[in-house]
Amino acid sequence: MLLPGFGAEGQARLAQSTVLVAGCGALGCGIADALARAGVGRLVLVDRDVVELTNLQRQTLFDHAQANAGLPKAVAAAERLALVNPEVALQPEIVDLGSGTIDRLAGTVDAIADGLDNFETRYLLNDAAVRWGIPLVYGGAVGLTGMCLPILPHPRHRRGPGGSVRWTEAESSPCLRCLFPEPPPPGASPTCDTVGVLGPVVAIVAALQSAHLLKLLTGQHATLDRRMACIDLGDNEFRFMDVSSAGPSEECPCCGLGEFSFLEGLAGGGTTTLCGRSAVQVTPAGDGASFDLAAVADRLQPHGRFERTRFMVRGSFAQERTATGQPISISLFGDGRAILHGIDEAERARALYARYIGS
Numbered sequence: 001m002l003l004p005g006f007g008a009e010g011q012a013r014l015a016q017s018t019v020l021v022a023g024c025g026a027l028g029c030g031i032a033d034a035l036a037r038a039g040v041g042r043l044v045l046v047d048r049d050v051v052e053l054t055n056l057q058r059q060t061l062f063d064h065a066q067a068n069a070g071l072p073k074a075v076a077a078a079e080r081l082a083l084v085n086p087e088v089a090l091q092p093e094i095v096d097l098g099s100g101t102i103d104r105l106a107g108t109v110d111a112i113a114d115g116l117d118n119f120e121t122r123y124l125l126n127d128a129a130v131r132w133g134i135p136l137v138y139g140g141a142v143g144l145t146g147m148c149l150p151i152l153p154h155p156r157h158r159r160g161p162g163g164s165v166r167w168t169e170a171e172s173s174p175c176l177r178c179l180f181p182e183p184p185p186p187g188a189s190p191t192c193d194t195v196g197v198l199g200p201v202v203a204i205v206a207a208l209q210s211a212h213l214l215k216l217l218t219g220q221h222a223t224l225d226r227r228m229a230c231i232d233l234g235d236n237e238f239r240f241m242d243v244s245s246a247g248p249s250e251e252c253p254c255c256g257l258g259e260f261s262f263l264e265g266l267a268g269g270g271t272t273t274l275c276g277r278s279a280v281q282v283t284p285a286g287d288g289a290s291f292d293l294a295a296v297a298d299r300l301q302p303h304g305r306f307e308r309t310r311f312m313v314r315g316s317f318a319q320e321r322t323a324t325g326q327p328i329s330i331s332l333f334g335d336g337r338a339i340l341h342g343i344d345e346a347e348r349a350r351a352l353y354a355r356y357i358g359s
């Protein structure tokens, strides 16, 4: 309240705001923590995965007990944040952000924070931000490097009411596809799971993203840094690139030409290889609302050791082995989504899913 630009009025605006934190990994943890402490009224915490021991080096909302319990990250983050600031409304969502789920999750928020680890979903967020007129704060970190950019999409293709953050056409900025028209092919980019990431570089990027979000939510567009921040703790350079010449571009497939191919992607389910982890995610078709976790847990029982928690079923198969002879394990969520650990091949994952859970 003491800070110029915030004050009692800014604090009240924060209290009335909702932010979608897309991904509760390292960046998502940092952003959600900062926003909860700043008094943002509601946080929608979305993550498809569970806490693992190897996350703790950088994912600052989680602890050993949560990793040992295999708690879903969205739930674990909400547990922690409820202790930090009990006045924040927390909405944990254990789902895969996709064209079938983004409507419900992003449709009513005031800003979107990118805490993702993959480009396909990042482009989906960009589509949603342009289509619905919601500011998006992009962030990424890997190795010793990080990037951050606030995106205020051009309103020419906007449909829907948008959130509380308003800006003029002159204040709009290049979207992700103005800068990078297509996402890199799968496997082309290093990830935190393949090359690692230094915890502090994540903290820097998450702090920049949080600062952008707090300024946007309190209407301080004039002092928003619209440049792309590129941080490299290897050569110790902080670079700030003016990207205003890149857009909003009339030739941009998204904010220029109005193609929303990621948003309109078929919600037909599929598989995702979780890079560097020897794990494959299988997503069934539909929104998962009719999936009966209890019934499936009963059916799985004879086939290995499985335990059912409030949020999921996890365990390992007695007869299904990895290439090195270890039992293949599974995490199965309430929306029907499964992560199969110990395999890399999508076909095998689909086959196991079909055999034990049903397609």
Ligand SMILES: [Zn+2]
Pocket: 174, 175, 176, 177, 178, 179, 247, 248, 249, 252, 253, 254, 255, 256
């Ligand atoms: Zn664009």
